Amino acid sequence: MTIQISEIAKLPTRFGEFNIQSFKENDKEHLCIFKGKLDKEVNIRIHSECLTGDVLGSLKCDCGEQLEFSLKYIQEHGGMIIYLRQEGRGIGLFNKINAYALQDKGLNTIEANHQLGFKADERSYEIVDFILKHYRISKINLLTNNPEKLNTLKERINLRVPILIKANRFNKDYLEVKHTQMGHLN
Structure with a gap:
């Protein structure tokens, strides 16, 4: 795995002032947004890109609200958001919009992905280990409800911080499917 690492720059936002750094993995350019000391135990949010939720404010998912919660949390308590460029649970924006169209016809989020030939979740988290090693972070307090992230990082997790x-x-059924069929925690 060949990774290019950018310089660190300041990022003033409506949530506060952060630092930002990019990790380029082939054609994906991931971000680390952080504040405070990155000691051995750090508050971490691993957030997968969601253009419709993060940027456009879509109410079909909870992604934008999770990102906003995390930015506020990191601003107040310090830590890092690892923003992964794996749109639509890893199926890409084009396929995500097609999945949305299938959801408009009555399929749930998992059924729509399956109809398009994908697993319920195509994301991977290998780059996260590289990023954590880069910053010498050994223990984390993970901001998540996703059991896959908990399982992937179980050796590093000190505490789970739920995102409520x-x-x-618009997203009631989507959240119910994440909870009942994908095992997401509250």
Whole structure:
């Protein structure tokens, strides 16, 4: 795995001032947004890109709200958001929009991915280990509800910080499927 690492730059946001650094893995350019000391035990959010939720404010998912929660949490407590460029649970933006169209016809998020020939979740987290080693982070407090992230990083996790997002009429079924069929925690 060949990874290029950018310089560290300042990133003032509406949530506060952070530092930002990019890790280029082939055609994917991941981000680390961090604040405070990155000691041996760090608050970490691993967030996969969601253009519709993070940027456009889509109510079909909880991604944008999870990112906002995490930015506020890191601003207050210090830590890092590892922003992974793996849109639509790893199926890409084009396929995600096609999955949305299938959901508009009554399929749930998992059924839509399967209809398109994908697993329920195609994401991978190998780059996370590289990033944590780069910053010499050995123990983390992971901001997540996702059991896959907990399983992947179990050797490093000291504590899980739940991200509680209220359902709305557009994402109620989506959140229920994540909980009942994908094992997401509350």
